[in-house]
Amino acid sequence: MRPDVPVLTIDGPSGSGKGTISRLVANALGWHYLDSGALYRAVGLAAAWESVDLSDAEAVATCARRTKLAFKGGDKNSEPRLLVNGVDATDEIRTETAGAAASAIAALPEVRDALLDVQRNFRKLPGLVADGRDMGTVIFPDAQVKVFLDASAEERAQRRYKQLKNKGISVTLAGLLGEIVARDARDANRAIAPLKAASDAVVIDTTGLDIDTVVAQVLSLMTPR
Numbered sequence: 558m559r560p561d562v563p564v565l566t567i568d569g570p571s572g573s574g575k576g577t578i579s580r581l582v583a584n585a586l587g588w589h590y591l592d593s594g595a596l597y598r599a600v601g602l603a604a605a606w607e608s609v610d611l612s613d614a615e616a617v618a619t620c621a622r623r624t625k626l627a628f629k630g631g632d633k634n635s636e637p638r639l640l641v642n643g644v645d646a647t648d649e650i651r652t653e654t655a656g657a658a659a660s661a662i663a664a665l666p667e668v669r670d671a672l673l674d675v676q677r678n679f680r681k682l683p684g685l686v687a688d689g690r691d692m693g694t695v696i697f698p699d700a701q702v703k704v705f706l707d708a709s710a711e712e713r714a715q716r717r718y719k720q721l722k723n724k725g726i727s728v729t730l731a732g733l734l735g736e737i738v739a740r741d742a743r744d745a746n747r748a749i750a751p752l753k754a755a756s757d758a759v760v761i762d763t764t765g766l767d768i769d770t771v772v773a774q775v776l777s778l779m780t781p782r
């Protein structure tokens with residue numbers, strides 16, 4: 558652990574706005590940003606590329622350990638590019654199929670272990686904004702500020718629908734809602750590092766709130782106490 562480096566954790570379910578809010582807040586603070594979900598998505602994708610049996614925990618963990626992951630660029634308006642074994646997989650990891658594969662392999666303790674140090678190595682001065690499911694509970698339990706973003710499943714599905722449509726990906730709202738509810742249930746009910754707010758997290762229900770309002774609420778938590 559590096560207690561000298563401040564961390565802000567932003568956890569929450571799919572479509573609650575973690576990535577969007579984290580990037581804007583990291584940019585405002587001049588801090589680094591960790592998109593931990595992208596790492597799980599990348600491992601799921603690498604396993605699919607290599608035809609690894611997703612139910613074979615050791616095989617997926619071996620794949621996680623040998624997969625080379627590198628983020629490049631990114632700012633408040635654009636997500637960083639993610640290179641998986643040197644291949645730009647930024648768009649491919651964002652499909653709901655990749656999300657479902659990520660959620661499945663993320664339930665394997667061996668895979669979570671393989672990504673532990675990778676994630677903690679993002680903790681560098683002047684500070685880190687980390688987004689995911691277990692940032693405040695498991696990866697950075699000593700984080701100075703912990704946020705848990707939420708929103709109704711219907712609103713989260715609507716957001717995802719617009720987001721994927723804008724990327725030219727063809728989806729239905731009903732299909733997305735079903736996938737989001739199924740993924741929430743799997744992430745929240747798994748035995749290891751389940752999706753849940755840390756006991757010391759500030760919960761923000763973003764249903765009906767716009768992005769600027771949520772960013773302002775999170776930044777207001779960052780003022781010295």
Ligand SMILES: Nc1ncnc2c1ncn2[C@@H]1O[C@H](COP(=O)(O)OP(=O)(O)O)[C@@H](O)[C@H]1O
Pocket residue numbers: 569570571572573574575576577578716717719720763766767768771
């Ligand atoms: N408070 C908000 N109000 C409206 N749209 C939002 C809000 N937060 C995020 N969005 C939009 O919802 C979509 C999903 O957000 P994203 O940050 O990818 O969520 P997550 O990382 O939690 O899955 C994006 O298109 C984003 O612009």
Ligand SMILES: Nc1ccn([C@H]2C[C@H](O)[C@@H](COP(=O)(O)OP(=O)(O)O)O2)c(=O)n1
Pocket residue numbers: 569570571572573575576593594595597598656659660663664688689690691692740744
């Ligand atoms: N810290 C994390 C981050 C993501 N995961 C798993 C569970 C999620 O369903 C998938 C994909 O995460 P991601 O944050 O990219 O998904 P959303 O953008 O919220 O839809 O990975 C996890 O188990 N732990």
